[in-house]
Amino acid sequence: xxxxxxxxxxxxxxYGAVEVLKGVDCTMAQGEVISIIGSxxxxxxxxxxxxxxxxxxxxxxxxxxxxxxGYETVGGVRRRKKEKEIARQRAMTGMAFQQFNLFPHMxxxxxxxxxxxxxxxxxxxxxxxxxxxxLDRVGLLSRMDHYPGQLSGGQQQRVAIAxxxxxxxxxxxxxxxxxxxxxxxVNEVLQVIKGLAEDGMSMLLVTHEMxxxxxxxxxxxxxxxxxxxxxxxxxxxFVKPQTKRLAEFLKSSSFx
Amino acid sequence: xxxxxxxxxxxxxxxxxxxxxxxxxxxxxxxxxVGTVLGVFVGLALTYGYRPVQWIVRGYTDxxxxxxxxxxxxxxxxxxxxxxxxxxxxxAGILALSIFCSSHVGELVRGALQAIPKGQTEAAKAIGLxxxxxxxxxxxxxxxRQALPAWVNTAAEMVKASTLLSIxxxxxxxxxxxxxISRTFMSLEFYFFAGFLYFVINYSIxxxxxxxxxxxxxxx
Ligand SMILES: Nc1ncnc2c1ncn2[C@@H]1O[C@H](COP(=O)(O)OP(=O)(O)OP(=O)(O)O)[C@@H](O)[C@H]1O
Ligand SMILES: [Mg+2]
Numbered sequence: 213x214x215x216x217x218x219x220x221x222x223x224x225x226x227y228g229a230v231e232v233l234k235g236v237d238c239t240m241a242q243g244e245v246i247s248i249i250g251s252x253x254x255x256x257x258x259x260x261x262x263x264x265x266x267x268x269x270x271x272x273x274x275x276x277x278x279x280x281x282g283y284e285t286v287g288g289v290r291r292r293k294k295e296k297e298i299a300r301q302r303a304m305t306g307m308a309f310q311q312f313n314l315f316p317h318m319x320x321x322x323x324x325x326x327x328x329x330x331x332x333x334x335x336x337x338x339x340x341x342x343x344x345x346x347l348d349r350v351g352l353l354s355r356m357d358h359y360p361g362q363l364s365g366g367q368q369q370r371v372a373i374a375x376x377x378x379x380x381x382x383x384x385x386x387x388x389x390x391x392x393x394x395x396x397x398v399n400e401v402l403q404v405i406k407g408l409a410e411d412g413m414s415m416l417l418v419t420h421e422m423x424x425x426x427x428x429x430x431x432x433x434x435x436x437x438x439x440x441x442x443x444x445x446x447x448x449x450f451v452k453p454q455t456k457r458l459a460e461f462l463k464s465s466s467f468x
Numbered sequence: 469x470x471x472x473x474x475x476x477x478x479x480x481x482x483x484x485x486x487x488x489x490x491x492x493x494x495x496x497x498x499x500x501x502v503g504t505v506l507g508v509f510v511g512l513a514l515t516y517g518y519r520p521v522q523w524i525v526r527g528y529t530d531x532x533x534x535x536x537x538x539x540x541x542x543x544x545x546x547x548x549x550x551x552x553x554x555x556x557x558x559x560a561g562i563l564a565l566s567i568f569c570s571s572h573v574g575e576l577v578r579g580a581l582q583a584i585p586k587g588q589t590e591a592a593k594a595i596g597l598x599x600x601x602x603x604x605x606x607x608x609x610x611x612x613r614q615a616l617p618a619w620v621n622t623a624a625e626m627v628k629a630s631t632l633l634s635i636x637x638x639x640x641x642x643x644x645x646x647x648x649i650s651r652t653f654m655s656l657e658f659y660f661f662a663g664f665l666y667f668v669i670n671y672s673i674x675x676x677x678x679x680x681x682x683x684x685x686x687x688x
Contacts, residue, residue: 264593264594265593266590266593266594295598295599296598299593299596299597299598300596302593302594302595302596303595303596305594306594306595307591307594309587309590309591309594311585311587313585313587313588313590313591314591315588315591315592315605315606315610316610316686316688317609317610317613317686326595326597326605326606327595327596327597330597330601330605331595331596331597358687359686359687359688360688361686361687361688362687362688372591375595376594376595379595379596
């Protein structure tokens with residue numbers, strides 16, 4: 213029996229007066245790999261960022277492993293959890309960003325070790341060996357003492373993924389992690405993600421790489437104007453889209 | 469110019485001149501240290517403070533930075549005593565210079581923190597760091613490197629501003645030099661000599677700054 217990992221109920225998110233998420237519902241089981249596709253501005257990034265509280269949201273709820281993320285309702289009043297509690301909850305998920313966001317003043321190894329030491333409470337030696345293990349896994353053991361400025365974009369992104377995954381998150385979030393890369397560097401990063409998928413890591417990936425989404429996902433979500441427009445397994449969705457919007461989106465995207 | 473006579477006078481006046489130099493260095497050092505510590509808090513308040521706090525601190529820095537240092541020095545010496553705070557010239561001077569320094573350092577710190585891309589904070593949050601941890605390990609170290617060159621300039625400015633304390637009677641290097649000139653009439657020589665000493669102090673500060681910059685540079 214697969215266990216529910218993520219449960220999003222009626223998620224509403226506004227920027228000022230503009231509602232960008234208009235009631236998103238989504239349930240994800242342990243070990244699923246879900247790709248989120250959709251046109252620019254449809255709310256893919258925003259949805260991902262709500263899951264680890266990089267954005268506030270005004271309505272609905274997000275649960276990971278049954279724990280309500282970010283907010284609690286006490287006596288009918290919804291309020292933000294304490295900053296420390298939110299930090300703890302953020303460590304349940306890992307996130308990789310489009311712009312890598314490595315810490316430029318730390319070596320690759322120290323980038324990975326920081327969270328292990330300060331959040332997971334490991335000693336230096338243990339953290340170092342965990343960092344070694346994951347940097348090796350993404351093929352960068354020989355670069356572990358290099359600074360981000362000394363690495364290519366593809367290498368930086370792999371370090372960033374190692375940094376997130378080394379924290380042993382329950383769920384990994386990827387936001388267009390190959391969009392800022394030169395075409396010849398895209399594949400090395402996709403291979404790393406594919407490997408994680410094969411290991412059974414639960415992942416939510418926002419991507420414009422339709423071919424990749426088709427290959428690795430157990431399920432695809434099509435976002436359309438702040439709502440889930442359509443979802444299903446990749447074979448059905450890409451081959452026989454049910455909605456006109458998805459059909460149009462697929463036609464305009466690079467999938468062929 | 470009678471060079472041997474100048475050396476004679478210089479030798480005779482060595483003790484007061486050295487004392488003056490010591491006072492100048494103390495003034496500069498104290499106001500840089502106090503001003504920097506205060507300035508870091510000013511910078512933090514400007515960047516992360518609640519709105520009303522930001523407004524108040526913004527008013528403070530704009531006001532101070534818009535006021536000539538000499539006015540600050542005179543005010544802290546003459547005006548504070550009228551409200552019952554009696555400071556000696558040395559303390560009043562340090563107070564004025566520290567406040568001046570803090571508003572500049574505050575602005576530097578704010579600029580350095582705001583120049584750090586948002587993604588840095590987000591990445592730190594994403595691995596579960598709290599804000600104090602994010603500041604200590606991610607933002608602070610980057611801001612420090614970013615602000616260092618401008619901070620060295622500010623420190624050099626403080627050394628120059630220390631001369632203003634001669635006006636309220638602090639016996640620092642400039643005042644000692646002027647006393648000496650009124651006795652010996654060797655104005656060119658002694659002004660030149662004092663100028664040289666200020667140059668040495670500021671040159672040392674600059675070299676030190678370069679050294680720290682090199683030591684903390686991130687390879688790329
Ligand atoms: N900080 C912000 N302030 C105001 N509006 C925002 C902000 N961030 C995003 N938006 C708006 O929210 C909507 C959804 O944005 P989001 O970034 O989630 O889209 P996306 O699906 O990730 O698009 P893309 O494919 O371009 O990355 C857009 O209309 C965008 O303009
Ligand atoms: Mg996006």
